[in-house]
Amino acid sequence: MPPATVPPETVPPETVPPETVAAPATSSYAFLGFDPTGSPIGWSSCAPIPYQVDFNGAPQTAVQDVATAISDLSAASGYTFTYEGTTSDMPGPVRANEAMAGQVAPLLIAFLNSSSGEERGTGGVEWAGPAGGREKVVYGYAIIDSSVEASPGYGPDAFEGAILLHELGHAMGLAHPPDPNEIMWPTIVDGGPRNYEAGDRAGLAVLHDEPC
Numbered sequence: 710m711p712p713a714t715v716p717p718e719t720v721p722p723e724t725v726p727p728e729t730v731a732a733p734a735t736s737s738y739a740f741l742g743f744d745p746t747g748s749p750i751g752w753s754s755c756a757p758i759p760y761q762v763d764f765n766g767a768p769q770t771a772v773q774d775v776a777t778a779i780s781d782l783s784a785a786s787g788y789t790f791t792y793e794g795t796t797s798d799m800p801g802p803v804r805a806n807e808a809m810a811g812q813v814a815p816l817l818i819a820f821l822n823s824s825s826g827e828e829r830g831t832g833g834v835e836w837a838g839p840a841g842g843r844e845k846v847v848y849g850y851a852i853i854d855s856s857v858e859a860s861p862g863y864g865p866d867a868f869e870g871a872i873l874l875h876e877l878g879h880a881m882g883l884a885h886p887p888d889p890n891e892i893m894w895p896t897i898v899d900g901g902p903r904n905y906e907a908g909d910r911a912g913l914a915v916l917h918d919e920p921c
């Protein structure tokens with residue numbers, strides 16, 4: 710189905726890593742993974758998170774919307790971010806190898822025209838750590854489908870900003886909670902959240918406050 714014919718008020722769920730761990734039904738946040746110590750897995754908060762952006766194929770509004778998303782994410786989470794420039798390096802073997810070696814690779818924000826009309830974005834993390842010990846995110850990605858007729862910005866009827874914030878939440882280690890009041894709810898609707906809400910912030914705080 711061409712993107713333009715998809716009802717604009719509904720953004721279907723995107724793919725999440727198979728290791729997604731379901732949260733208790735009462736929770737307003739959830740995590741993508743837990744390490745062998747039982748801790749939810751996020752980035753180390755003892756160093757800035759490096760990030761790069763691939764603007765190839767992005768709408769002109771993407772530069773401003775990415776800047777706003779990173780600012781909102783930093784305010785909501787307490788993490789700091791360091792911009793390491795643009796890249797044309799989509800997720801691939803190089804980053805996978807870095808992650809497998811336990812080396813931190815820059816968080817990737819990219820715009821991809823899938824033309825499928827099926828997904829509006831995808832986000833996730835890879836993590837590493839000593840066997841049986843504490844694990845940390847070493848790579849995260851937030852991929853936005855630029856074929857979406859996504860109105861730019863963060864207004865109540867806009868989508869591009871909300872999709873960015875949602876996929877960045879996955880890139881931090883958050884999964885989908887069973888709570889439609891959160892930006893991490895898998896469906897983005899008119900009038901729904903357009904920033905990180907209480908549960909999103911609580912989940913990010915848990916990740917941020919884990920020992921490095």
Ligand SMILES: [Zn+2]
Pocket residue numbers: 722723725875879885893894895
């Ligand atoms: Zn999602």
